[in-house]
Amino acid sequence: MQGTVLSTMFAFMNVENAKAQMRKGILELCILGIIEKEKEAYPSDIIQIMKKAEIIVVEGTLYPLLSRLKKGGLLQYKWVESNSGPPRKYYTLTGEGSQYYLELKASWFNLSESVSKIIK
Amino acid sequence: MQGTVLSTMFAFMNVENAKAQMRKGILELCILGIIEKEKEAYPSDIIQIMKKAEIIVVEGTLYPLLSRLKKGGLLQYKWVESNSGPPRKYYTLTGEGSQYYLELKASWFNLSESVSKIIK
DNA sequence: AGACAGTACCTTGCAACACAAGGTACTATT
DNA sequence: AATAGTACCTTGTGTTGCAAGGTACTGTCT
Numbered sequence: 001m002q003g004t005v006l007s008t009m010f011a012f013m014n015v016e017n018a019k020a021q022m023r024k025g026i027l028e029l030c031i032l033g034i035i036e037k038e039k040e041a042y043p044s045d046i047i048q049i050m051k052k053a054e055i056i057v058v059e060g061t062l063y064p065l066l067s068r069l070k071k072g073g074l075l076q077y078k079w080v081e082s083n084s085g086p087p088r089k090y091y092t093l094t095g096e097g098s099q100y101y102l103e104l105k106a107s108w109f110n111l112s113e114s115v116s117k118i119i120k
Numbered sequence: 121m122q123g124t125v126l127s128t129m130f131a132f133m134n135v136e137n138a139k140a141q142m143r144k145g146i147l148e149l150c151i152l153g154i155i156e157k158e159k160e161a162y163p164s165d166i167i168q169i170m171k172k173a174e175i176i177v178v179e180g181t182l183y184p185l186l187s188r189l190k191k192g193g194l195l196q197y198k199w200v201e202s203n204s205g206p207p208r209k210y211y212t213l214t215g216e217g218s219q220y221y222l223e224l225k226a227s228w229f230n231l232s233e234s235v236s237k238i239i240k
Numbered sequence: 241a242g243a244c245a246g247t248a249c250c251t252t253g254c255a256a257c258a259c260a261a262g263g264t265a266c267t268a269t270t
Numbered sequence: 271a272a273t274a275g276t277a278c279c280t281t282g283t284g285t286t287g288c289a290a291g292g293t294a295c296t297g298t299c300t
Contacts, residue, residue, distance in 0.1 A: 013188070013189075013191075013192030013193075013194070015220065015223045015224060015227065017256090018145075018148055018149070018224055018227070019224075019227045019231070020145075020256095020287080020288090021144065021145035021148065021256085021257080022145040022146055022149070022227065022228065022231055023145070023231065023287090024141065024144060024145050024256095024257090024286070024287060025138075025140075025141035025142040025143070025144050025145055025286090026142055026231070026235055027286095027287080028138055028141065029138070029142070029235070029239065030235060030238045030239065033238050033239035034238060037238075042248085043248080043249080044247075044248070044249095049238070050238070053234045053235075053237045053238050054230070054234050055231070055234050055235075055238070057287090057288095058287085058288065058289080059248095059249085059250080059288095060250090060251085060252095060287075060288050060289065060290080060291095061286090061287050061288060063249075063250060063251085064250090064251085064286085064287085065286090065287090067250090068286095082247080082248080082295095082296085083296085083297095084246080084247070084296075084297080085246065085247035085248055085294095085295065085296055085297085086247065086248045086249070086294065086295040086296070087248080087249090087295080088247095088248070088249090089248090089249075100135065103135045104135060104138055104139075105239055107135065107138070107139045107142065108142065108235065108239070110174070111139070111142055111143065111146070111175070112232060114173045114174050114175050115146055115149070115150060115175075115228065117173045118150045118153050118154060118157075118169070118170070118173050118175070119149065119150065119153035119225055119228070137285090140258080140259090140285095141258095141285085141286080143258085144257070144258060144286095145257090147257095147258080162277085163277080163278080164276075164277070164278095177258090177259095178258085178259065178260080179259095179277095179278085179279080180258075180259050180260065180261080180262095180279090180280085180281095181257085181258050181259060183278075183279060183280085184257085184258085184279090184280085185257090185258090187279090202266095202267090202276080202277080203267085203268095204267075204268080204275080204276070204277095205266065205267055205268085205275065205276035205277055206265065206266040206267075206276065206277045206278070207266080207277080207278090208276095208277070208278090209277090209278075
């Protein structure tokens with residue numbers, strides 16, 4: 001059972017977990033980026049687009065994040081009827097949101113540059 | 121006091137916080153990168169090098185992270201006497217650590233590429 | 241009409257993690 | 271003896287991503 005204890009204790013120490021850690025923090029950036037590019041998007045849209053770009057995001061992550069951005073005044077939404085199911089919440093950027101996105105994008109490029117300096 | 125409540129509630133919704141979120145998750149990568157490049161490094165070294173690259177990391181973050189990497193078998197250390205204070209813990213990569221670092225670096229480039237696809 | 245599948249929304253509880261704040265201990269200088 | 275400088279480390283807190291579970295609407299097939 002010692003083996004089990006050890007492998008349980010250090011289960012976190014693997015590349016998959018580290019990759020997950022790296023993904024965190026860029027989700028906000030990506031979501032704002034998608035809404036900006038698409039002009040408007042509803043959650044399932046966003047999940048699909050990110051999946052295509054090979055960044056997996058799930059509902060339990062996305063909904064609270066969208067709510068946060070809405071509460072923060074960066075996003076707004078409107079309900080739109082769908083002819084294939086329940087109505088959808090289409091999110092768009094507010095003026096403040098656009099501004100915020102620009103700053104965040106700049107930060108990403110800076111960070112990216114800094115990391116390159118260190119690891120190349 | 122309503123104003124205070126609101127500004128406290130949404131204090132998190134700013135670019136500085138988001139930048140901090142983005143930094144998280146790349147720290148492990150950067151630290152391994154520094155140790156790999158320098159062959160060996162002690163914590164204050166690492167803090168200084170990262171500061172130069174404009175990625176701020178503090179002791180309360182670094183020490184637990186180094187311990188995790190040590191426990192995970194990716195790092196090892198040796199004590200080295202200093203003539204300007206207490207002895208230093210010099211960290212080096214283990215074989216497993218080098219392998220892990222390569223994988224993590226590859227993940228970073230993939231992620232970086234994915235983000236570019238989305239936000240450009 | 242009733243059952244199902246598909247789509248969409250949302251919440252709760254947990255675990256990981258960065259960080260602020262505080263602490264200990266050694267050396268050299270004043 | 272006191273101080274400044276360097277180095278190590280721990281505790282507690284807040285934010286967050288995510289697994290798991292739940293509700294509700296629409297159209298289709300018996």
